Amino acid sequence: MRKTVFNDIHRKMGGRLVPFAGFEMPVEFAGVKKEHVHVREKAGIFDVSHMGEIWVSGEHATELVQRLTTNDVHKLTDGRVQYSCFPNGKGGIVDDLLVYRVHADKYLLVVNASNIEKDWNWVVAHNHHGADLENASDSTSQLAIQGPDAAKILQKLTPADLGAVPYYSFIFDELAGKKNILISNTGYTGSGGFEIYFNNAEGPEIMDVLMEAGREFDLQPAGLAARDTLRLEMGFCLYGNDIDDTTSPLEAGLGWITKFTEGNDFIDRTFLEQQKEQGLKQRLAGFELQERGIARKDYPIVNEEGNVIGRVTSGTMSPLTGKTIGMGYVELPYNKVDTVIYVAIRNKQIPAIVVKPPFYQPA
Numbered sequence: 275m276r277k278t279v280f281n282d283i284h285r286k287m288g289g290r291l292v293p294f295a296g297f298e299m300p301v302e303f304a305g306v307k308k309e310h311v312h313v314r315e316k317a318g319i320f321d322v323s324h325m326g327e328i329w330v331s332g333e334h335a336t337e338l339v340q341r342l343t344t345n346d347v348h349k350l351t352d353g354r355v356q357y358s359c360f361p362n363g364k365g366g367i368v369d370d371l372l373v374y375r376v377h378a379d380k381y382l383l384v385v386n387a388s389n390i391e392k393d394w395n396w397v398v399a400h401n402h403h404g405a406d407l408e409n410a411s412d413s414t415s416q417l418a419i420q421g422p423d424a425a426k427i428l429q430k431l432t433p434a435d436l437g438a439v440p441y442y443s444f445i446f447d448e449l450a451g452k453k454n455i456l457i458s459n460t461g462y463t464g465s466g467g468f469e470i471y472f473n474n475a476e477g478p479e480i481m482d483v484l485m486e487a488g489r490e491f492d493l494q495p496a497g498l499a500a501r502d503t504l505r506l507e508m509g510f511c512l513y514g515n516d517i518d519d520t521t522s523p524l525e526a527g528l529g530w531i532t533k534f535t536e537g538n539d540f541i542d543r544t545f546l547e548q549q550k551e552q553g554l555k556q557r558l559a560g561f562e563l564q565e566r567g568i569a570r571k572d573y574p575i576v577n578e579e580g581n582v583i584g585r586v587t588s589g590t591m592s593p594l595t596g597k598t599i600g601m602g603y604v605e606l607p608y609n610k611v612d613t614v615i616y617v618a619i620r621n622k623q624i625p626a627i628v629v630k631p632p633f634y635q636p637a
Contacts (some may be wrong), residue, residue: 275293275296275297275298276296276297276298276325277297277298278297278299278321278324278477279296279323279397279474279475279477279478280477280478280481281298281324281414281477281566282302282322282385282439283482284300284321284495284502287368287482287495287550288303288304289301289302289303289495289497290302290303290497291425294324294387294498295324295386295387296324296388297324297385298323298388299324299497299498300321300495300496300497300498301449301472301497301498301499302497302499302500303494303495303496303497304494306497306499306500306503306593307593309494309495309496309497309499309500310496310500310503310504310593310594311419311594312492312494312496312594313420313463313465313504314421314422314504314594314636315420315421315422316421316423316491316492316493317419317420317421317422317423317424317427317467317491317492317493317494318419318420318421318493318494318495318496319417319418319419319481319484319485319488319493319494319495319496320417320418320419320496320497320498321416321417321495322412322416322417322418322469322501323415323416323417323474323477323487324387325384325385325386325387326384326385326386326387326389326390326393326394326409326410326411326417327382327383327385327409327410327414327416327471328355328382328383328385328393328394328397328407328408328409328410328411329380329382329383329406329407329410329461330380330381330383330397330407331379331381331406331408331575332379332404332405332406333377333379333407334381334403334404334405335378335381335405335515335574336348336378336379336381337403337405337407338381338400338403338405339373339381339538340401340538340540341400341539341540341541342360342396342397342400342529342540343356343358343359343360343371343373343393343540343556344358344359344361344523344531344532344533344540344542344546345357345358345359345373345531345532345533346533346535346538347373347381348371348535348537348538349533351375352375352376352377352378352443353375353376353442353443353445354375354442354443354444355371355373355374355375355442355443355460356372356373356375356442356531357370357371357442357459357531358370358371358372358373358531358635359362359371359517359523359528359531359583360393360396360501360541360596361523361540361541361542361546362519362541362542363541363542364519364542365522365542365545365546366518366519366520366522366525367513367517367518367519367521367522367526368389368392368393368396368519369385369389369392369393370384370386370511370513370517370528370531371383371384371385371386371393371512372460374444374456374458376398378476378553382456383397384416386408386513386514388513388514389513390409390411392497394409396533396618398532399584400541405557406537407497413473413474413583414471414473414474415458415471415472415473415476415477416469416470416471416472417469417470417476417480417481417484418461418462418463418467418468418469418479418490419467419468419469419470419484419493420461420462420465420466420467421463421465421466421467422464422465422466422636423488423491423493424466424467424468424518425437425466425467425468427484427487427488427491427493428449428457428470428484428487430457431449431450431451431483431484431487432447432448432449432450432457433447433448434447434448434449436456436457436459436468438456439459440459440487441459441460442459442460443458443459443460444457444458445457449470449477449480450480450484450487451479451483452472452479452480452608454558455470455471455472455480456470456471456472456473457470458470461503462505462510463501463505463508464471464504464505464507464508464510464632464634464636465504465636466636468626471608474487478537479502481625499587502590503590503592503593504578505632506513506588506589506590506592506593506600506601506630506634507592507593507599507633508631508632508633508634509560509601509631509632509633509635510527511527511528511558511601512588512602514586515571515587515588516558516601518589519611521558521563521603522546522549522589523546523559524549524554525554525556525558525603526549526558527557527598529550532546534547534550535544537604545623553606554606555586555605556603556604556605556606557604557606557609558601558602558603558609559584559602559603559604559608559609559628560585560599560600560601560629560630560631561599561600561601561602561615561617561626561628561629562597562598562599562600562626562627562629562633563597563599563600563617563624563625563626564596564624564625564626564627565624565625566598566624567598567604567617567619567622567624568590568591568598568619569589569598569617569619569624569626570586570588570589571586571587571588571589572585572586572587573585573586573589573617573618573619574586574617574618575602575604575608575616575617575618576615576616576617576618576623577608577615577616578614578616580616580623581622583604583605583608583615584602584603584604584605584608584615585602585603586600586601586617587600587601587602587603588600588601588602589601589602592633592634594634595633595634597633598628599633600617601631602617604628608626608628609628611628611629611630612627612629613617613627613628614626614628615627615628636637
């Protein structure tokens, strides 16, 4: 079991550590609901050092990243970030990721922890362009400081004007006394904040300085469980649940990152164009249960007659709304907002209403 450089710190802060994607990671500290609400109202800090970082550089870097990802890399400018995915050549998704453009000859791909080896092999196998590749996952740590007070905390530690860093943009600057830290205005919670990347050796000191700077704002550690409930409240996809090698980005509602622009010859473009023209048979939809119960992954979704029309991919109780929320793939036209569907929980069919995420809108 691998450990991040913050493992001992998590233990001292009372974290409950569990195996996750080959790492020993904190699933919670003070409790999922408390951490969730704290991030929405103040600020929380997440260790996300298990995520993968792949550098693509050289004169053919743009060409390779464009071929590998569904979004249009040519729309990126220096210092901008793009959400995208790797199509798998069979209509599914290898992984979803963030694409950071440092400049035209250098990109950082941030991928999911459970897919690092798969993604690295995928990138290497398709590097017919001669780009320079580096898997920096083992040497890179990442912290996510999320919530309405996140920027105030970080601003105490950097000379950079964080207010001048737009959403889905990044800079390299000094932070917590360390130089050349990647500071990214991104996150997976929907409550704003930043993600910072740095060498492993700098991690413990950076964490200590961050916690001290955040004391006046009541910065608290948060675990993977709260990260999951936060992202689900926003309707963000989780790889392995809502998207995988069998689901297309169009079915997952990711048409907005699937760009059929001129010159964007990404893997699976022809297949996905045909799928769009012919029409989808299933679609990822959000829903709210109308009675008590939790919609768990792979629970059947049925219609009024009891016929199976889909399956649940994610579900939880929303700490902010008090409602049981979830997402799942359903046959069309059951994906339409306000449609009544039913989740089969044990021997009962619990009614649910299809809604359009986010399930909760942060202030």
